[in-house]
Amino acid sequence: MYSEYCIGQQKLNFPINKITQSYNPFVQDAPRQRLPNENPKDYMLSAYTSLIHVIDITSTSAIYRVDPFAKYLCCWTNIINQAEISAIQERTKWRHPNLISFLFYQDVSDKYSQIKTREFKIYYEYLPLDVKQLIEKRSQTGEYVPEDEIWKMIIGLSDALLFLQKKGVSHSALTLESIYFDEEYLLYRVQDVSPFRAKAPHLFYNQFLASLNGTNLKHNLFKQDVFCVGMIILSLALLRDCKDIYNEGILQNGLFEEKLQKLKQLYPGRVENVLRSMVDLDNEKRPDWNELQQILQQNKEKQIGLSEQQSNIIQQIDKQKCKINVDINNNQENIEMKINIQKGDGLDQKLINLNKRIQETLSKSMSKNLR
Structure with a gap:
């Protein structure tokens, strides 16, 4: 969808704050081994080494690649208050296969600002x-x-x-x-x-x-x-x-x-x-x-x-x-049996006739010998 995937990639050098304890609170130097029966998505979100910036969609949203995995996240930068932060924290605990999950955030606001609202980058599945x-x-x-x-x-x-x-x-x-x-x-x-x-x-x-x-x-x-x-x-x-x-x-x-x-x-x-x-x-x-x-x-x-x-x-x-x-x-077998029987009857009759002729010949021969 975005032809610029191959350009403008920047590695994030500042830490990601994981919202929930379901994911590791730090970024590894190398991906850890996948645990037995671990969900592939959960593994990917807890074992990545860095987030690579891919492209800015708008002035407040961008796409990042989870490195080294071939998976993408969307980031939305917004000014939010504490109530909204709490709401997002709660929603990252919700898991449903048909819901797109909030994952983690970065606080990119001015640390010395006295304003109650803060600027956050919120990451979710892309x-x-x-x-x-x-x-x-x-x-x-x-x-x-x-x-x-x-x-x-x-x-x-x-x-x-x-x-x-x-x-x-x-x-x-x-x-x-x-x-x-x-x-x-x-x-x-x-x-x-x-x-x-x-x-x-x-x-x-x-x-x-x-x-x-x-x-x-x-x-x-x-x-x-x-x-x-x-x-x-x-x-x-x-x-x-x-x-x-x-x-x-x-x-x-x-x-x-x-x-x-x-x-x-x-x-x-x-x-x-x-x-x-x-x-x-x-x-x-x-x-x-x-x-x-x-x-x-x-x-x-x-x-x-x-x-x-x-x-x-x-x-x-x-x-x-x-x-x-x-x-x-069954009908086919019956037909074949009848045919065989008919064929058998004809053969038996021929044998009977042949036997009669043999008997007649023997009788004639015996009569001549007796004379």
Whole structure:
């Protein structure tokens, strides 16, 4: 994605402050040996020798390579207060395969400054491929995402956001560019940016919003997240950004239903059923992440039931095929036996006739000798 990877590399000479005790608090001169059964990612983040600057993305963000491992981290430089530092420290303790983790930070603020806010470089996992780019990539070839992959995306993201809901955290900043596809682990992953939302709410908002009426202005933030994730997944399933269903911020019901009908043609069954529940325009009927888990479980059980039925049908067909083959073989054997019997009867008759002629010849010979 970035052609400048090979230039401008600078080695950091100042120490990295690890936020949690799960990683080593210092940088080694040489990578340590990997422990038995140690997660490769955890090993890489605790055994690196240095961080190599690769490229500046913006004036406040850059990409670094974890040396000597072929892995990249993203760094975001920002002015944060103690509350935000504490929030980041807490979040680095959270581990979920579908969440992008905060890893560690550097305090680069003026040590002699009397200001309470401080400048920090915050490092987190770098993933170059977001859903918006994935849509653009696949739409060029018209290659729709397989149903199993869409289902895996639904399961993974809903589980990650349920993880946040149980901690009382709503994402509320979901866009096509905030959900990534991890090509190394084949997972769809999302980053929690809630520690920074209070300071700059205009920078963090859901890309897709359901229409609200006067009775539910105090809407459930988790249900709004469910709607937005549903629309993001719908966009990927259709290989088209669904922003075109909005006209000056107002959702157009006709265009919205056309999208759902197209979804039904492409992914009938469990994917369509779950996504329809996620993008229900009624905020009261739409599930939150906890309720969605129950819906997913029900569809999983239905799928297992259908798979078992299909398996039983296949077994019955196989049994019928075996029976037919046995009958065919038996019939073939019977036919061959009849043919052999017929052939045997003819042969026996020839032997009988030959024996008669021999007996007749012997009788004649004996008669001549007696005379």
